[in-house]
Amino acid sequence: MAEPSALSIRDLAVQFRNEQGVIRALDGVSFDLRAGQTLGIVGESGCGKSVTARSILRLIDRPGRITGGQILLDPAGPQAIDLTALDPDSRQMQQVRGGRIGLIFQEPMTALSVHYTVGNQIIEAIRQHRDLSKADAKAQAIALLGEVGIPHPQRRIDAYPFELSGGLRQRVGIAMALAGNPDIVIADEPTTALDVTTQAQILGLLQRLQREKGIALMLITHDMGVIAEMADEVAVMYLGRIVETAPVERLFAAPRHPYTRALLRAVPSILATPRQRLSTIGGAVPHPGLRPTGCSFHPRCTEMLGERCRREIPASVPLGVSGGASCFLPGASE
Amino acid sequence: MNVLEVSDLKKHFPIRAGLLQREVGRVRAVDGVSFHIAEGETLALVGESGCGKTTVSRCILRAQSVTSGAIRFRPEDGREVDLATLPKRELRPLRRHLQMIFQDPYASLNPRMMVGDIIAEPLKVNGVPAAERQARVLELLELVQLPASARTRFPHAFSGGQRQRIGIARALALHPRLVVADEPVSALDVSVQAQIINLLLDLQDRLSLSMLFVAHDLGVVRHISDRVAVMYVGRMVEVAPTDALYRSPRHPYTEALLAAVPAPDPARRGRRIPVTGEVADPARPPPGCAFHPRCPYAVERCRTEQPNLGEVEPGRWVSCHRAKELSLAGVA
Numbered sequence: 108m109a110e111p112s113a114l115s116i117r118d119l120a121v122q123f124r125n126e127q128g129v130i131r132a133l134d135g136v137s138f139d140l141r142a143g144q145t146l147g148i149v150g151e152s153g154c155g156k157s158v159t160a161r162s163i164l165r166l167i168d169r170p171g172r173i174t175g176g177q178i179l180l181d182p183a184g185p186q187a188i189d190l191t192a193l194d195p196d197s198r199q200m201q202q203v204r205g206g207r208i209g210l211i212f213q214e215p216m217t218a219l220s221v222h223y224t225v226g227n228q229i230i231e232a233i234r235q236h237r238d239l240s241k242a243d244a245k246a247q248a249i250a251l252l253g254e255v256g257i258p259h260p261q262r263r264i265d266a267y268p269f270e271l272s273g274g275l276r277q278r279v280g281i282a283m284a285l286a287g288n289p290d291i292v293i294a295d296e297p298t299t300a301l302d303v304t305t306q307a308q309i310l311g312l313l314q315r316l317q318r319e320k321g322i323a324l325m326l327i328t329h330d331m332g333v334i335a336e337m338a339d340e341v342a343v344m345y346l347g348r349i350v351e352t353a354p355v356e357r358l359f360a361a362p363r364h365p366y367t368r369a370l371l372r373a374v375p376s377i378l379a380t381p382r383q384r385l386s387t388i389g390g391a392v393p394h395p396g397l398r399p400t401g402c403s404f405h406p407r408c409t410e411m412l413g414e415r416c417r418r419e420i421p422a423s424v425p426l427g428v429s430g431g432a433s434c435f436l437p438g439a440s441e
Numbered sequence: 442m443n444v445l446e447v448s449d450l451k452k453h454f455p456i457r458a459g460l461l462q463r464e465v466g467r468v469r470a471v472d473g474v475s476f477h478i479a480e481g482e483t484l485a486l487v488g489e490s491g492c493g494k495t496t497v498s499r500c501i502l503r504a505q506s507v508t509s510g511a512i513r514f515r516p517e518d519g520r521e522v523d524l525a526t527l528p529k530r531e532l533r534p535l536r537r538h539l540q541m542i543f544q545d546p547y548a549s550l551n552p553r554m555m556v557g558d559i560i561a562e563p564l565k566v567n568g569v570p571a572a573e574r575q576a577r578v579l580e581l582l583e584l585v586q587l588p589a590s591a592r593t594r595f596p597h598a599f600s601g602g603q604r605q606r607i608g609i610a611r612a613l614a615l616h617p618r619l620v621v622a623d624e625p626v627s628a629l630d631v632s633v634q635a636q637i638i639n640l641l642l643d644l645q646d647r648l649s650l651s652m653l654f655v656a657h658d659l660g661v662v663r664h665i666s667d668r669v670a671v672m673y674v675g676r677m678v679e680v681a682p683t684d685a686l687y688r689s690p691r692h693p694y695t696e697a698l699l700a701a702v703p704a705p706d707p708a709r710r711g712r713r714i715p716v717t718g719e720v721a722d723p724a725r726p727p728p729g730c731a732f733h734p735r736c737p738y739a740v741e742r743c744r745t746e747q748p749n750l751g752e753v754e755p756g757r758w759v760s761c762h763r764a765k766e767l768s769l770a771g772v773a
Binding site for chain 1: 489490600601602603630631632633634635636638639642645657658659660661663664665667683684687697698699700701702703704705706707708709710713715716717719720772773
C-alpha cells in the first residue's frame with residue numbers, strides 16, 4: 108500500500124538565462140515524495156538534482172527561475188499549497204522553509220554562522236517556527252543536540268561551529284534542519300564531505316530519525332552505495348530530467364533505463380576482483396546548455412534504437428510506486 | 442627489486458604559541474611509517490582525513506621536509522638515493538624519475554598553455570630536442586586515448602576526465618620510475634571515473650608502472666592496487682595484498698573501514714554496524730594504540746602500550762597486539 112504523497116512535483120522547469128543563451132536546468136521533472144519514506148535522487152554533476160532541492164525551497168537565485176510546473180505541498184489534502192505560486196521572501200514561504208521542510212546541506216557550515224554559538228543558532232531556528240520562551244527553546248535545543256548524538260549537549264550548546272569536527276558539525280546541521288519540527292527533510296549530499304566511518308554514523312542517524320519522526324526524506328546523492336543503503340524509492344536524473352524511477356530493490360536488480368544500467372556497472376566496488384576493469388559510459392555528460400536533441404542520453408547510449416531516439420523525447424516516467432523509465436525500449440516505461 | 446623503501450618515516454609539525462612562538466607541542470602527522478613498492482607494482486595508501494597519507498606522499502616528493510627516517514629510491518638499476526636527506530641541489534636531476542598525478546584536473550593544468558606544450562614541458566626542461574618532443578607528445582596522446590588534434594587546444598576545451606588524461610600524459614612523458622597519484626579520480630563523476638580507472642589499469646599493463654596510489658575510496662582501490670597500506674593517525678596499521686586485505690582484514694580498523702563502505706546492493710542493507718567515535722586528533726593521540734578508544738576488541742594492554750607493525754604471515758604486516766588471535770570480518 109503506497110503512502111500518501113507529502114510533496115508532489117509536477118512538470119517542474121527551471122531555466123538559467125545568461126549571455127550565451129538559456130540553460131534548461133530542469134526540463135519537466137515530476138515525482139512524488141511519500142510520507143515517511145525515503146526517496147533517493149541520484150545522478151552525475153549537472154543532472155539537476157541540487158537545482159530540484161533548491162527550487163522546492165524557492166532558493167533559486169537569479170538568473171535562474173522556475174518557468175513552469177507545480178510544487179504541491181500536501182497535494183491530497185484540502186489545503187494543498189503550490190510553492191511555485193508563493194513569493195520566495197513571503198512569510199508563508201519562510202514558514203515552509205525550515206518549518207514544514209528542513210534542509211541538510213553537504214557542508215554544514217553553509218547553514219551555520221561562524222559568529223554565533225551552536226546553541227544560539229538552534230534556539231533562533233526553533234523560535235522562528237514555534238512560539239516558545241527562550242528557556243524552553245534552550246531546553247529543546249539541548250534535547251535536539253542529544254537526539255542527533257552529540258555527546259554532552261549541555262556543554263556543546265555553547266561551542267562555536269569551528270570548534271567541532273566535521274562529523275559533529277553535520278550532526279548540528281541535522282539538528283538545525285529538525286529545529287522547526289518538519290515532516291519533510293531534503294538532504295543534499297549530506298555525507299559527501301565526510302570520511303567513510305563518519306558517513307556510516309550519519310547515515311545511521313538519518314535512518315533512525317526518519318523512522319522515529321516519520322519524516323519524508325528526499326536524499327540527494329551521487330553515490331549508488333548510499334542509495335542502496337537508504338532509499339525506499341529512487342529517481343535517476345540525467346541532464347535535467349528523470350530518466351527512471353523504481354523501488355530500490357528493482358532498480359538494482361533490473362534497471363530499465365540504459366543510463367541506469369551503465370551507471371550501475373561503472374561504480375567501483377569493494378567486491379571487485381583484482382585488476383577488474385569497469386564498464387564505462389562513452390563520452391562525458393554534455394553541458395546543460397548543449398543538450399542533445401531527442402533523448403538527451405542518445406549520444407552515449409549503447410542500446411539506441413535509431414532515428415527515433417535522436418528526434419523524439421521519450422515520455423516522462425510514469426508516476427506511481429512501481430515506476431518506470433523514460434525510454435523507447437520495449438517494456439522500459441511500464 | 443624495490444623501487445621505493447620507506448622506513449620509520451616521521452613528519453612532525455611544531456605547534457607554536459605565545460609571544461616568543463615557543464614550541465608547545467607537536468602534530469605527529471606521520472609517526473614512524475614503513476612500506477615498500479616493488480617494480481611494476483601499485484601500492485594504495487588509504488585512510489581517512491588526517492591519517493597522514495597525503496603527508497607521506499608529499500615527503501616522498503620532498504614537497505615537505507622530513508623529520509626523520511629514510512626514503513630509499515632507486516631511480517635506475519644499481520643506484521640508490523635517500524630522498525629524506527638528499528640536498529635540494531641533488532634532488533633536481535631525480536625529479537624526472539618521480540612524477541605526480543594530481544587530484545584536481547582543473548587546477549593542475551596551466552590554462553594559458555596549449556595541451557601539446559603542457560605535455561612537452563617536462564621533455565623540454567630535460568633537454569629533449571624539439572623534433573623528438575613532437576613525436577613523443579603524439580605517442581603520449583595516443584597512450585592516454587586523446588586525439589592528436591588535442592595538441593593545439595587549451596585545457597578549458599576539455600572535460601574533467603580529458604584533463605585528467607592530459608595530466609597523466611604529462612606525468613608519463615619522461616618514463617618515470619615511480620608515479621605518485623594523489624586521489625586522481627576522486628573529483629570525477631562515476632561514468633568518467635570508470636574510464637580513468639580503466640586507463641590506469643591499461644597503463645599498468647603496458648608500461649609496468651610503479652605507482653603509489655593515495656586514495657580514500659576503498660572501491661577504487663580494490664580495482665587498481667596490488668597491495669594496500671592502511672594508515673590511522675600517522676601510523677601504518679596494516680599492509681597486505683589487496684585481495685587478502687578485503688577478504689580477511691587483520692586489523693580492527695581495516696575491518697571497520699570495510700564495514701563502513703555502503704555497498705551498492707540493497708540486499709546487504711543493515712548488515713553493518715558502524716564503528717563509534719571519531720578519528721583521534723594527531724596533536725593529542727590517545728596513549729597506547731591510537732585506535733583503542735574506538736576498537737571493540739581493545740584490552741588493557743591496548744590502552745597503554747603502542748603496538749608495532751609486525752609480519753603476521755608472509756607479506757602481511759599488522760600493528761595490533763591481538764592480530765594473531767582475532768578473527769575479523771572482511772568483504773567477499
